[in-house]
Amino acid sequence: MFKNFAVKISTKNRQKKYDYFLEQMQPNKDTRILDVGFTDDDPYPGINFLERNYPYKKNITALGIEDAPKFKKNFPEVKVVLYDGNYFPFANNEFDIAWSNAVIEHVGSYDKQKLFLSELVRTSKNIFITTPNRWFPIEVHTRLPFLHYLPKKYFDKVLWVVGKSWASGSYMNLLSINDIKRMLNELNIKNYVIERNKKFFATMDFVLIVKQE
Numbered sequence: 001m002f003k004n005f006a007v008k009i010s011t012k013n014r015q016k017k018y019d020y021f022l023e024q025m026q027p028n029k030d031t032r033i034l035d036v037g038f039t040d041d042d043p044y045p046g047i048n049f050l051e052r053n054y055p056y057k058k059n060i061t062a063l064g065i066e067d068a069p070k071f072k073k074n075f076p077e078v079k080v081v082l083y084d085g086n087y088f089p090f091a092n093n094e095f096d097i098a099w100s101n102a103v104i105e106h107v108g109s110y111d112k113q114k115l116f117l118s119e120l121v122r123t124s125k126n127i128f129i130t131t132p133n134r135w136f137p138i139e140v141h142t143r144l145p146f147l148h149y150l151p152k153k154y155f156d157k158v159l160w161v162v163g164k165s166w167a168s169g170s171y172m173n174l175l176s177i178n179d180i181k182r183m184l185n186e187l188n189i190k191n192y193v194i195e196r197n198k199k200f201f202a203t204m205d206f207v208l209i210v211k212q213e
Contacts, residue, residue: 016197017049017130018050025126025209029056031059032094032096033050033095033096033099034094034120034124035098035099035100036064036098036116037063037100037103038062038064038068038080039071040068040069040070051071051075051078057075058077060078061079062078062079063088064080064081065082066082067082068080086115088122090123093125094124096124097128098124098126099129100120102132103131104116104129105175106172110173110183113173117129117183117187126209126210128207129208130205131180131206133176133196134176135149136204137202141172142159144164155168156168177203180208191212195208
């Protein structure tokens with residue numbers, strides 16, 4: 001029952017972020033969109049939300065690290081490109097908008113996250129990315145309360161004890177707003193907005209918008 005409730009909350013949250021994406025980025029039938037971080041695992045309506053809902057699917061390029069036969073079958077109009085998880089295989093400003101929903105926390109260490117953000121900015125004129133707030137009381141992947149406040153090495157040990165080892169190691173490196181601002185500063189990114197998406201009076205996740213034009 002709790003799992004169904006969590007799925008409902010997650011799907012509603014993704015709808016809210018998608019609506020905000022449309023409002024802020026105002027894509028049209030000619031807009032070239034890069035989606036970084038699609039998945040072949042599609043257990044509920046909140047997954048691959050852009051492809052499920054965006055009307056001009058032929059203008060989406062989905063970038064990922066693993067082949068996705070189910071995704072290709074479900075969204076045949078979307079162009080799928082695979083890469084090694086480092087530099088994106090695209091030219092500078094090849095896309096009008098980059099969309100990346102709850103992915104940057106999964107790409108590895110802080111340095112890997114910074115590279116990920118810099119590649120989004122390099123290849124797209126405008127970017128729209130989201131990531132969970134490290135200080136939200138419930139960790140949204142494992143649904144465990146407060147334990148993710150521990151230093152990562154201790155949190156990882158707890159995950160093994162409670163049978164959630166899949167979420168340990170490089171799978172997840174949560175960011176605070178200070179981490180995001182530090183990253184932006186180090187990359188000399190000035191023209192940005194960070195929106196706090198709140199749930200139960202606390203910031204559940206962040207939306208980062210960078211506009212270069």
